[in-house]
Amino acid sequence: MRRLFGSVRSRATLAATLVVAVALVAAGAAVLLSLRSNLIDQAGNDAERTAQNVVTQLAAGKPYDQLDIDDDSPVQVVDANGTLVAATEDLERISGTGTDAVKPQPRTGDAGDTGGTGNTAGSGGEDADDDADDGKSDASGDDTAQDAGEIGDVSELTDGSATIDGDTADYRFAAVPVDTDDRGTLTVYAGGSLEAEQSAVNTALTVMLIGFPLLLGVVAAVTWLVTRRALRPVEGIRSEMAAITASEDLARRVPEPDTHDEVARLARTTNETLAALETSVERQRRFVADASHELRSPIASLRTQLEVGVAHPELLDVPGAVEDTVRLQRVAADLLLLARLDAGEGPGDKRVDLGEVARREARGRQNVAVEADVAEVAGSRGQLERVLGNLLDNAQRHAREAVTVSVGRDGGWAVAAVADDGDGVAEADRERIFERFVRLDEARTRDDGGAGLGLAIARDVAARHGGTLTVRDAPAGGALFELRLPLA
CATH class of the missing domain: 3.30.565.10 (Histidine kinase-like ATPase, C-terminal domain)
Structure with a gap:
């Protein structure tokens, strides 16, 4: 594993893939959240429109059994006591609203309630019949006989589920209150289907799960090829430097690519370094050779004079020996100073x-x-x-x-x-x-x-x-x- 990721190309490919993966995950999450939020809002708007439609009918005094309710959407009408007084016809189960009841239970004696026991305001004779006729006329034909109720704003939006005619689905429920004069405060719960949201989110998620790995594979392959091509001159420089090290031939130079990027500047700098190193090594060789020659002459002369002095003391040239010694001392001092300067003495x-x-x-x-x-x-x-x-x-x-x-x-x-x-x-x-x-x-x-x-x-x-x-x-x-x- 260390060898696999020990190259610049491998690390560049891995880094590029990870960056793109993080960007894709972040972008995908943002898209999914935005899509889900928009579709949930759309479902809430649908639920609100359905609830407003029913609320409008209730405000107009329409009886519970005559309400125009869409059979495909779950709707509940609940009175102030929490009693279900109207609902979708085929509603079998519901959750997420004010009550879990699915069967209406109208209260006896409510105006417009056909499920009651009748009008108890009077009994018998013509007067009773006339009162009954008047009541019937008020309850059915003329909407203006009753005052319109006051419709409130959406009080809350909740998520839940419902089963209609055997089909279970998730819904976004809107609760809209309405104040009526004869039936008190009623609350209408209506649901907007979340099926479109779930389908769209699932489809988008599936596309991402399939597309993202493919896209990451393309990014990794392209990055691998591009870095391989970009680093090819570097490999040439490395191999030539290895050959120079093995052969100790400082006259060789690394290849310089015909570009103006960092690799080309690296090659030029490397060649300049090799040239400076070659000059330095050559100067060092000449320095050693010349120093050896310069030191050899006074040492040989001094030795000769001393040997002659040992054999023939009367022939010893003391001033010449002193002069050679001084000259030897000066050359040695100069060489030491040059060595210190070359070593970087400040x-x-x-x-x-x-x-x-x-x-x-x-x-x-x-x-x-x-x-x-x-x-x-x-x-x-x-x-x-x-x-x-x-x-x-x-x-x-x-x-x-x-x-x-x-x-x-x-x-x-x-x-x-x-x-x-x-x-x-x-x-x-x-x-x-x-x-x-x-x-x-x-x-x-x-x-x-x-x-x-x-x-x-x-x-x-x-x-x-x-x-x-x-x-x-x-x-x-x-x-x-x-x-x-x-x-x-």
Whole structure:
């Protein structure tokens, strides 16, 4: 299971399917609830119309046995005492209304009640017959003989069931009251069938139960195919990176798709990283090789002098041995500083006066003129001293007569310039001289020159302090090295 959902494609497919499933369930539930609510309201309206029809007849004084009641809808007429006085003809069972009774029980003596025992207002003779005739006329022909009753609003809507002529169904019942002068307050219960609501909801539910899984299957399949196509370049990048790791060939590159999306940017970034890594590894190899060579020479020379001194003490060149030892010490110090810089050693945040550093480094050197103002920068005093010291060493090696140092401000920058009156640096070599172990004059003896690390160290330190180190022609001829650092 972990392996199955360990890929981006599987997780994307699962996530998309789950999101669509939740959306479908929520939408389906909303549709079902809305459909059911609308159909229930429709059934309630039907029940209300049926009840209003019966109530209108009761308000007009129509007798119970002459009420026009739809045989397909359950209807009950209940008096103030809760007695059923009229109902649908074939009503067999009912629930959800004011009473469970299905057979009317009219009260004796009610006006218009044909189920009573007759009119008891008088008896015998013509007067009785005339009164009977008058009563009969009032009860049957003329609706205006009785005052119309007052019809109330729907008092409540309830759900229940009823059985009519053997058919049982669920209904929405509406209760409508009516106040009559002769029969008191009556309540009519009428039902609207919920069969349409149940049928529609069941049909919609069936469609959803069948359609939703099919739709989810389509979504999962489409998502799987789309993510597979989208991630195909990623698989190509992965396989090429695995091959590069196995072969250790940093010259290889991953394929870049012809798109402008995240995968294409990933491929380009990966190739840039590989290029930087290749450059770094190659530089490291050259560094190790050159360092070994630079260290081998003074060590071999020192060993030779010591061996000669052991065999022939009178031939020991003590000054030469000291010079080789100093040169070996300086190369080792430069290599250690480069190693710390490559490891990411920070410059620090101490305030350093670049003018003071220039004056201090120039002190004791011959033919070096200094003109330095106060220019404070943030960084490492030791590293900045190394930068100016290396620049002065390089200028003195190439100068004919004089070296000048100036320190000042230029906007938000501190600028230190070291110029000599030598031959200068050709424009084609002005970037190459900042590479490690590069010496333009290969014929120059190692005793007169350095190991080719001074300018490389100076530029690295300048860059880590947020500045730059460049070279151009000096106004009086020779080379001018300009160090620019942000003011503190």
